Amino acid sequence: MNVKAAVVYAPGDEYELSNLKLAELQPDEVLVKIVASGMCMSDETIRKGQTSVAFPVVLGHEGAGIIEQVGNAVKKFKVGDQVAMSYAYCGNCPSCQTGHPAVCNDWMKLNFLGVRDDGSHTFYTEDDAPVKNFYGHSSFATHTLVHENNLTKVDADVDLRLVGPLGCGFLTGSGTVINGLKPKVGSSIAVFGTGAVGLAAMMAAKLEGCSTIIAVDIHDSRLEIAKSLGATHTINSQVEDPIAKIAEITANQGVNYAVDTTGVAPVIKSALASLARGGVIAPIAVSTNKTELNITSELMLGSKSIIGVVMGDSVPQLSIPQLVKFYKEGRFPFDQLVKFYPFEDINQAAKDSTSGSVIKPILIMDESYTAPGN
Template identity: 60%
Template structure:
């Protein structure tokens, strides 16, 4: 079986379309016809070398599609099922078995090496060159061979094109609040950065019943959207005093919880500084930039917590299903955040994300697809 994929042949290289050969199915794998894939900032970090993945590589880790073949040991899935693809995990280690697959001891090996555990590749060039597959889904492709642990089955009546970002960006943001910070009903939350991850976190705060939800950004258009989606207050930190506004909104106490999605050191420090005594801060950006603080004054005396949250601390098969239910109920309106692009316009879609023009670009690999 062959597939057309957008390949990064070298670090910093542009996307190039090539026809690739797909590996034969393993016993616990499925062949998925990719309908659509979200574009995540992590893809750009990998393309530019900030996060290492062996090249040549097929990136993309927010895919959605339809199963075309199943391996001999696969249970619970069949040809024709609609699925969302997330990260993969071993399913056997202590972390996986205790309900923490995002902490799988083999996470890096399985998701970042671009190879199966036996070292074989899912994609191969016509000359035999192996091609890495990000998160063993490589969703910037028209087809992909994917481990069953990546999959979440979804109903066929919902637009499959919308759902891919539930596997990473929307999962990360919402999970940072729901599974990471775990805010009490009536508590206050500040979200720094109102891109896809930040808006997902903000909408999750609405779902969790937070009474004061503050969106912080430097773009008024993003803040207007945040207000429409449930932010009770917005702050443009470029034109307003962040500390003064937070003091005004919280009676000088600070917020109970803060989430940073920017990865900018100065912004992360500002987010930590506005957390109330006994409150918690979750930095969730994968930028890799340092956060500097003085433990005695920033953590110990105010009894603040910094919480590590990865992939929303979520079990994809549970969290994605829950987020779809919230979407159906009108409480997680992801359709307000996306714009569709033809697969061939991948470079334009990436630029629209980097410029901030589009919150979440989604590539459509199968233009013939129509929701049931």
């Protein structure tokens, strides 16, 4: 079938809406009509050519839609199901079998090589030239083919325009706190960078019972949003030294936990220096930057730890419904962070996200979709 997709033909190019051909459905796949897709800073990192992902490629990995066709080997889904899409994993390796599919042995192959497990492509130009996919589904398209492992069924009363970002950005931020740091009730945490991932981490810290939640950013507008979502303190690091301010807030003890979503080396160093003795930091930005540390003075003597957390160490099929539940209860109000854009305005949405004027752009592929209750 023919679909419309936002293709990046070469590193640094803008998105170009193109007519592509979709390959035939394989037995373990479903055909999804995409209603909407969030935009993530990871998409921008790849679009700019800062990773090893090959071009041309259809990006997007925060999609939500409705299943229109099901392969004969698919067991968990049926036509008409509403689904959110997340990362691909094999389901068979030791990591997957022990509940950590975000570190699947085949993670890079399934999510970044841009082809199916058998090496075939899902997208082709009208001249039959192959186009790479991303995260096993490529949600910057009107339709896509997806392995059932990428999918999470969501309730029929959920607004599909909203839930796509639960598959990556909001999943990563919240999961980093809930599954990675596992903060103790009454503990303190600082979140460096209050974009979508950072604010999700901050909301999760509130859910987990942290009593001191410090938001650090350079945008006053985002810090105001952080206050409304549970931050007990905010720091504009262009105006105040975050290390000194965090020391003041914590009576010179430092915070028990820190999350860095910036990937900027000096910011990571500040976050590490702001930790209390025995504190833990999770740097989770997708970045090519390098950070140099003195292991003895910056880690060992303070008994501090750095942990790696991919995709919030979340199992999407468990975590996405949990986040939807928290949202319905008013405890994870991520809808306050989004702005909708028509699909054809994808380049403007990307610019607004990069500038910081919009926290989470969401592209609407299906303008005819009507949210439940409307």
